[in-house]
Amino acid sequence: MTPTRRVVIALGGNAMTGPDGSATPGAQQDAIAAAAVHIAEVVATGVEVVLTHGNGPQVGNLLVKNELAAHEVPPVPLDWCVAQTQATIGFTVADELDAALAARGLPQRTASLITRTLVDADDPHFREPSKPVGRFLTREKAETFLALGQIWEDRGERGWRRVVASPEPLSVIDAPTVSALAAAGFVVVCAGGGGIPVVDDGEGGALRGVEAVIDKDLTAALLARELSADTLVIATDVPNVMVDFGTPSARPLGAVTAAELRTHAAEGQFARGSMGPKVDAALRFVEGGGRRAVITSLEHISDAVRGDDVGTVLTA
Secondary structure, three states: OOOOOEEEEEEOHHHOOOOOOOOOHHHHHHHHHHHHHHHHHHHOOOOEEEEEEOOHHHHHHHHHHHHHHOOOOOOOOHHHHHHHHHHHHHHHHHHHHHHHHHHOOOOOOEEEOOOEEEOOOOOHHHHOOOEEEEEEEOHHHHHHHHOOOOOEEEOHHHOEEEEEEOOOOOEEOOHHHHHHHHHOOOEEEOOHHHOEEEEEOOOOOOEEEOOEOOOHHHHHHHHHHHOOOOEEEEEEOOOOOEEOOOOOOOEEOOEEOHHHHHHHHHOOOOOOOOHHHHHHHHHHHHHOOOOEEEEEEHHHHHHHHHOOOOOEEEEO
16 A cells, blocks of 8 residues: 555544543543544654544533623624634644653644635525534523524424534635645644635635534545645544444445445435534545545544554545
C-alpha cells in the first residue's frame, strides 16, 4: 500500500464527552486527554495530521444558556455558538495533545484554527430547516424564541424543539491556512462542528455568518479533498460499520467498494442521525478523488492510518 502522507481525522462526539455523554468541563477534558494518546500515536508514524471534531453537546449547552438568560442578555446566533465551541474545544485539544506528544518525545506541536465553511445562501435547507438542535421546551417558553425569529416545532409529548438549516458545505475557507500549518509541522485542529457557516454576501467577496449548522463529517470529507489528503479516518464509537444492525444477521463491513456501500445506503441500512453521514462522507471523499477512507473506533485510528486490517475501509 502507498504510504499515507497527510491524514484528516474526524473525531466523533465520544472523543469530546464522558462515557455517559456528560459534557461537563472535567468530563470533556478527560475524554480529550484519552483521545490525545491515540492521536499522538498517529503523529508518531510520521504523517501530517489534521483533526476535525464534533461540537453537538457543547453547542447544546450554549443554547440552554441562551434560553435561561434570554431575559437578561441577547441570545447569540448559531454561527457564534460554533465559533465559541471551536475555540474552547480547540485550546483543550491543543493542551492535551501537546502533552501527549511531549510524553512521546515528539517535536510536533498543535495549532488550533477558528475555521469558516462556505455555504450557499440559496441552499434549499434554508427554506425548510429540519435539523433539530438544543433541548425540548414547553410551548410557552418556545414562544420567547419564536418572537426572535427562530423556528420551533411541536414534537408532541416531549414538547417543542428548535430546528435549523443544515446546508451543504461548499468550501472550507481557511483550508490554505490549514495546509500551510500542516506543512510546517503542526498538528492542526480545525473545522470543528463542520465549520462556522458563512455565505458570500456578493459585495466584493465579503463573508457573513448565518444561522445554520453544517454536518461535521461532510465538512471533514470536503476538507480532506481540499488538502489533498491521502486518507480520511472517521473515528466513532464502534470498530466497523454494521449492516442489519440490531438483528440476528448483523455483520460488520470490512473492505468495501463504493458500489457496495451505496447499495447498503439505498436499502436504509445506515441511520441518518448517526452512521449515515459518516458513510456519505467516506463515499464523497473517495469518489471525489481521495485514495482511502476508514470508519473505525478511536482506539484503532493509528492502525487505520498504517493500513492494518481494521474498520470499514473504502478505497479508490
